[in-house]
Amino acid sequence: MAEAVPAAPAGSKSEQAYALIKARIVEGTYSPGHRLVLARIAGDLGVSVVPIREAIRRLEAEGLVTFERNIGATVAGIDPTEYLYTMQTLSIIEGAATALSSPLLGAADIARARGVNEEMRACLEDFDPVRFTRLNQEFHSVLFEHCPNPHILDLVHRGWNRLASLRSSTFRFVPGRATESVDEHEALLRLIESQADADAIEKAARLHRSATLDAYLAQSSAADSS
Amino acid sequence: MAEAVPAAPAGSKSEQAYALIKARIVEGTYSPGHRLVLARIAGDLGVSVVPIREAIRRLEAEGLVTFERNIGATVAGIDPTEYLYTMQTLSIIEGAATALSSPLLGAADIARARGVNEEMRACLEDFDPVRFTRLNQEFHSVLFEHCPNPHILDLVHRGWNRLASLRSSTFRFVPGRATESVDEHEALLRLIESQADADAIEKAARLHRSATLDAYLAQSSAADSS
DNA sequence: CTCCTAGGCTTCGTATACGATTTCGTACTG
DNA sequence: CAGTACGAAATCGTATACGAAGCCTAGGAG
Missing domain, CATH: 1.20.120.530 (GntR ligand-binding domain-like)
Structure with a gap:
């Protein structure tokens, strides 16, 4: 049987968040230098901040965003x-x-x-x-x-x-x-x-x-x- | 003036956890295949599981551990x-x-x-x-x-x-x-x-x-x- | 007029709590 | 005796809550 929920793309919310943020960066919705505020994104996706944090850290590891402690994340690029x-x-x-x-x-x-x-x-x-x-x-x-x-x-x-x-x-x-x-x-x-x-x-x-x-x-x- | 706390190695607990786990892997305390249980490590460090999760994900991005959803993390290597x-x-x-x-x-x-x-x-x-x-x-x-x-x-x-x-x-x-x-x-x-x-x-x-x-x-x- | 300081606001960092998923042991049935 | 199904324990995943650290604005002193 297929999934009961039609729009359940990925397993975990972290991964959904990861995919979505990445897509938005690549596609240009989030332009370089854009501040990625955890709470805002969490609200957008209707999830809590915890999965968002994980997604952001993964993106950081890939170099798509930069992250500063107690400051926040911004879309990397430009430079x-x-x-x-x-x-x-x-x-x-x-x-x-x-x-x-x-x-x-x-x-x-x-x-x-x-x-x-x-x-x-x-x-x-x-x-x-x-x-x-x-x-x-x-x-x-x-x-x-x-x-x-x-x-x-x-x-x-x-x-x-x-x-x-x-x-x-x-x-x-x-x-x-x-x-x-x-x-x-x-x-x-x-x-x-x-x-x-x-x-x-x-x-x-x-x-x-x-x-x-x-x-x-x-x-x-x-x-x-x- | 120097830090008041003598043993405050890193800024955030995530980073401390990251450094510690990494050290243990490299040094061999955690041998390849070893299961990294979040709660156990959290207990060891006297912190909560959330920072540990982050540390593990970072290590995963570096390829030092493998992580499976709903299963857990194990030290990579061997193969x-x-x-x-x-x-x-x-x-x-x-x-x-x-x-x-x-x-x-x-x-x-x-x-x-x-x-x-x-x-x-x-x-x-x-x-x-x-x-x-x-x-x-x-x-x-x-x-x-x-x-x-x-x-x-x-x-x-x-x-x-x-x-x-x-x-x-x-x-x-x-x-x-x-x-x-x-x-x-x-x-x-x-x-x-x-x-x-x-x-x-x-x-x-x-x-x-x-x-x-x-x-x-x-x-x-x-x-x-x- | 400018610089410094104090307070509040925003946002991150982490702890705790609870629901979801997997695994393993055990009992039951063919 | 083997295989299966059920249930309990362990562990992960996420939500919520509270504390900590930056930043921004307002007010006063020089």
Whole structure:
């Protein structure tokens, strides 16, 4: 039998709270810097503050919110330095995950990734940063999702989450990067198809992300001096 | 003026609990598989269960304990597969951290690392795995602690913590690895001194750890077939 | 006019209490 | 004798309540 209650998404209230707050952060309802007051959220969800506390602490551990004792929690993000650190970390982790995952990719996976990338290419004219970013995530997911090491996979997911939370997709700021990105995707796919050694794949995947970061940095430093 | 209370180690009880439980896990008082009952720990510390819950959840986020809803928390560890995953992840993260940190190392740091390594070498005869492991951590700490990216640094620390929690140091099982390890340390130091490029340093640091892992795997598969 | 101090208000931190869920032991039945 | 069902104990999950620590506003002194 299914659950009697139709809208009983998660088991515990902590988890519901966790999922909801996270969703609101990623989706932008709670923008960076927003203060997360326990009592208010508790009221919103119709639960007590205790589960909310737990949810917030979990989000803190993931880096989505910052928390100060006796002060409260605020949505993390914004800070360009933070963006830099996250991207750099992700370049390393994602590169490794992609390399570890590549031997396990079948022809179907490659085809799927290539399909997504073609969609991205089509998306280049009449450019939509949000859609492009979503496709970008889907593309890379196909490549790293087979990573046999769950820890690394988890770290990749966390990195993507953090990037999602500061929803300013890089491509919004540096649209010129999108074209290169699509080309690099294709090159990466060829590398994987040709069973290149893990080292080469890792380096390519890492550089792909580093290049995005560099483009962002160049852009923002140019904007600074304006 | 200093604190009035002499034994007020941490600010909040959650943090005290966190520190204490973590210490007990790392030190081995709570061995892997041990059930962590909230009420019992709360009693031990003379506090209520609420702060304990928070502490446990934090430890869960770090991977030191596993937690099942309505079941309870148990100290993680043991599982050889888990060890493998952790070592592999750490090899990647620590390699990157060491490479990023290397340009920031001064002559004093190198000297200190070399000193520790010489202590390790001296330690080889009349071998003491525990002491050796401690020195090993100190050696690597010197090398990666200057890593400018706090996220990566944090991940390295978490990795080391996890390894510490399954306190069976590799060197206890594979004493033969210790000698090679010391030599590789010296090679790594030379690489850093010669301002080798980051890529070479990263690769060396990663391989150093992978080799330890491989030695462990070889050892344990040999033990399996006995 | 400015700076310092006092009080209240907001919000977090923790204790206690009670309901929910799981597990284990025991008795009953086929 | 084996398997199942019931019930009690243990443990987790959450609500409520109260105390503690920051912050903000108002009032007075220099």
